[in-house]
Amino acid sequence: MNNSSKLTEYTAPTETDQETETWALRLYVAGETPRSVAAFANLKKLCEEHLPGRYQIEVIDLMQNPQLAAGDQIVAIPTLVRKLPEPLRRIVGDLSNTERTLVGLQLRPAKSGQ
Amino acid sequence: MSKAAKSRTPANRGLAKAPTGIQGLDEITGGGLPRGRPTLVCGSAGCGKTLLAMEFLVRGATQFDEPGVFMSFEETVAELTENVRSLGFDLDELTEQKKLAMDFVRIERNEIEETGEYDLDGLFVRLNYAIDSIGAKRIVLDTIETLFGGLSNVSILRGELRRLFRWLKDKGVTAVITGESGETGEGMLTRHGMEEYVSDCVIQLDHRVTDQMSTRRLRIVKYRGTTHGTNEYPFLIDEDGISVLPVTSLGLQHESSAERISSGIPRLDSMLGGEGYFRSSTVLVSGTAGSGKTSIAAHFANDACQRGERCLYFAFEESAGQMQRNMRSIGIDLAPWVKQGLLHVHASRASIHGLEMHLATIHKLVRDFQPRVVVIDPIGCLAAVGTRQDASIMLTRLIDFLKMEEITALLTSLTSGDKSLEQTNEDVSSLVDTWLLLRDLELEGERNRVINVLKSRGMAHSNQLREFLLTDHGVELQDVYLGAEGVLTGSARLARESTEKAASLLRHQEIEAKQRERELKREALEARIVVLQKEFEAEEELAKRVIDQEQSREETNKQDRDRMGISRQGDKVLRDVDPTVRSTKTPRSRP
Numbered sequence A: 001m002n003n004s005s006k007l008t009e010y011t012a013p014t015e016t017d018q019e020t021e022t023w024a025l026r027l028y029v030a031g032e033t034p035r036s037v038a039a040f041a042n043l044k045k046l047c048e049e050h051l052p053g054r055y056q057i058e059v060i061d062l063m064q065n066p067q068l069a070a071g072d073q074i075v076a077i078p079t080l081v082r083k084l085p086e087p088l089r090r091i092v093g094d095l096s097n098t099e100r101t102l103v104g105l106q107l108r109p110a111k112s113g114q
Numbered sequence B: 001m002s003k004a005a006k007s008r009t010p011a012n013r014g015l016a017k018a019p020t021g022i023q024g025l026d027e028i029t030g031g032g033l034p035r036g037r038p039t040l041v042c043g044s045a046g047c048g049k050t051l052l053a054m055e056f057l058v059r060g061a062t063q064f065d066e067p068g069v070f071m072s073f074e075e076t077v078a079e080l081t082e083n084v085r086s087l088g089f090d091l092d093e094l095t096e097q098k099k100l101a102m103d104f105v106r107i108e109r110n111e112i113e114e115t116g117e118y119d120l121d122g123l124f125v126r127l128n129y130a131i132d133s134i135g136a137k138r139i140v141l142d143t144i145e146t147l148f149g150g151l152s153n154v155s156i157l158r159g160e161l162r163r164l165f166r167w168l169k170d171k172g173v174t175a176v177i178t179g180e181s182g183e184t185g186e187g188m189l190t191r192h193g194m195e196e197y198v199s200d201c202v203i204q205l206d207h208r209v210t211d212q213m214s215t216r217r218l219r220i221v222k223y224r225g226t227t228h229g230t231n232e233y234p235f236l237i238d239e240d241g242i243s244v245l246p247v248t249s250l251g252l253q254h255e256s257s258a259e260r261i262s263s264g265i266p267r268l269d270s271m272l273g274g275e276g277y278f279r280s281s282t283v284l285v286s287g288t289a290g291s292g293k294t295s296i297a298a299h300f301a302n303d304a305c306q307r308g309e310r311c312l313y314f315a316f317e318e319s320a321g322q323m324q325r326n327m328r329s330i331g332i333d334l335a336p337w338v339k340q341g342l343l344h345v346h347a348s349r350a351s352i353h354g355l356e357m358h359l360a361t362i363h364k365l366v367r368d369f370q371p372r373v374v375v376i377d378p379i380g381c382l383a384a385v386g387t388r389q390d391a392s393i394m395l396t397r398l399i400d401f402l403k404m405e406e407i408t409a410l411l412t413s414l415t416s417g418d419k420s421l422e423q424t425n426e427d428v429s430s431l432v433d434t435w436l437l438l439r440d441l442e443l444e445g446e447r448n449r450v451i452n453v454l455k456s457r458g459m460a461h462s463n464q465l466r467e468f469l470l471t472d473h474g475v476e477l478q479d480v481y482l483g484a485e486g487v488l489t490g491s492a493r494l495a496r497e498s499t500e501k502a503a504s505l506l507r508h509q510e511i512e513a514k515q516r517e518r519e520l521k522r523e524a525l526e527a528r529i530v531v532l533q534k535e536f537e538a539e540e541e542l543a544k545r546v547i548d549q550e551q552s553r554e555e556t557n558k559q560d561r562d563r564m565g566i567s568r569q570g571d572k573v574l575r576d577v578d579p580t581v582r583s584t585k586t587p588r589s590r591p
Helices: A002-009 A011-020 A034-050 A098-104 A108-113 B002-007 B049-063 B077-085 B091-096 B121-134 B146-150 B154-171 B266-271 B293-306 B320-328 B335-340 B355-369 B380-385 B388-404 B490-569 B571-589
Strands: A023-029 A055-061 A079-084 A089-092 B038-043 B068-072 B100-104 B112-114 B138-142 B174-180 B201-210 B213-223 B232-238 B241-244 B282-287 B311-315 B343-347 B373-377 B408-414 B434-443 B446-456 B466-471 B474-479 B481-483 B486-488
Touching: A023 A034, A034 A055, A034 A098, A089 A098, A098 B112, B038 B049, B038 B154, B049 B068, B049 B077, B049 B091, B049 B100, B049 B138, B049 B174, B049 B201, B049 B241, B068 B077, B068 B121, B077 B091, B077 B100, B091 B100, B100 B121, B121 B154, B146 B154, B154 B174, B213 B355, B232 B355, B241 B355, B266 B474, B282 B293, B282 B388, B293 B311, B293 B320, B293 B335, B293 B373, B293 B408, B293 B434, B293 B474, B311 B320, B311 B355, B320 B335, B320 B343, B335 B343, B343 B355, B355 B373, B355 B388, B380 B408, B388 B408, B434 B490, B446 B490, B481 B490, B486 B490
Parallel strands: A023 A055, A089 B112, B038 B174, B038 B201, B068 B100, B068 B138, B138 B174, B282 B408, B282 B434, B311 B343, B311 B373, B373 B408
Antiparallel strands: A023 A079, A079 A089, B201 B213, B213 B232, B232 B241, B434 B446, B446 B466, B466 B474, B481 B486
16 A cells, blocks of 8 residues: 555656666575576666666675564565665565566566557 | 373374364363364354464464464554454464464466466465474365465375375374365365365354344364264354354253252242252243342342352343342342352343354353352243254253353243143253242232242152232232132232131130030039038937937946846946946047
8 A cells, every 4th residue: 555655646756766876676585596596696687777877786695694584574485675764675485487577576667668 | 292191191192183262162072173184174254264274273372371373464464463363362462472473475367477386385485384384283274275366287286285284184184274165065065175185074164144133153073083072163253252152062961969058948848858959950930021030030039149159140131220229129239249259130132133143142151150050031022033953952052051050040930821831842851950839829809929839859848829929028928718708819819818717716715605604614613612511520420429419328328227127236237337437438539
């Protein structure tokens, strides 16, 4: 609910923010599994393509830091959390479906709108 | 684990159990939930799943030294803490003491985009972290099915849940998983078929409303590898948490006491073999409206308190105050006993709860108050709440329970006028040990109460009807008039008694008169006998005197003759005569 109201009220600033602001992304994995490796690779590729130079990826391995899972309400692995720009978004899975990942990161509608 | 190993008996050697500490549930399950395995608790919304799960954890942490993890998928930690505070569970304190760890898992579908393959390792990590942080032995997942609402890939979810339960088993924690009942009820206990994964123990909770009465029930659907009660058991949620009524663990194994206790009415005691009721027996007082059932009950309660025993009095018709006032009018003052804490009057309308709730309430109060004597006045009110069959089952359970606790119970029952008197509406007659029947006899324009002992097991009881009087100093029993005209009571008895008295007085007087007359006759007779005797004696005396005179005269003649002979013939005759003279003299002087 908060998300939608924020979106409607601050459409213009959000769009400008998305253009200039640095994106803070957090990828939660649990150990170096093929799936987490694939997810990281997919994310990296996507960011290079759509957010060159203004993204930051933090990989959190829950095997090492299990206490961090509760904070971002992590259930599924891998989970990508968009910390910035707000609102917070969660994308679950290995990010192999680029189209859905872009929608999840709200890169797709913003792009097509311009 | 060591605790469970110790508590193992040959009877449940097969399966270690984790006691829940929930009143009654451990009795039904034969010791608790399967240790180190998951248990599914399912039921519709608001039936008490979360509470049962929470109590399992809290009791485990506080009573059995087994820390627990509560993973909530529906309510936040703050909400949960608030909700169970009313039950006296302080989750904050337990968390601080590292006896409890809580984690709220929030999944919102609209915040989550799914792209490609994933698993639930995040959940595993969180669970594992929580378990390890406090060394948890117990875990609750409430309600894990929420995952199906947040994540759309059902096949992944199913696979992961299977893995989760296997993992929990490997971890050796005793888990409670809650699940909401499906609305359609296609043979599934929960919406997403959780019973498919949790196959060791399934408990179903139910919150049913029949005739506008709500009743909570609990049933063990299955419990692999152990025997368990299979019935539906009513349970209660109150300020002490959940209490389940382990009704079928009761049976006919109760000890029977030879001790006798007074009914509080001396004459009634004498009708009951002279000594009153048996201790821990069940007494039924049935009768028509206004026949004095409550008075008999009050006498019994009063007497118990006088002996210093605690008495629990369930009043379903009158308030405690009203009952006490009414009993004061027949000279029974119960107020001091209430003040001393010997008497507890629990007054409530029967219609406020369903039957099971009443049973559970009675059960709980008995456990808390520990009375020796229980009065339920009347049981008919309870029977009116449910169906006849329900009521009779419930009363059987109740009576069995009271017997097991060695409590002497007095139940009153209202018999409606149009039915046979020797039959109760509740079909409990075969369950009770002593049955007092009160009834009204209508005769010559008035009604009077009579009482008789219909049955009383194990004692030589009176078979007589007694008139039952309510006086200002309590109940009094009177002999009824039995005569050619049948049984008479009340004024008729009094009238009959006074005519009888008059008649008997008259008879008495007649007898006295006759006796007097006979006495007189005898006296007259005796007087006459005396007179005759005197006459006879007088005559006898006279006769004797005449004889004496005659004899003396004859002697004189003889002497004269002798003297004449001597003078005529000389010595010869004198020698012959001399001895004769001496001998005649001697006998005469002798008498």
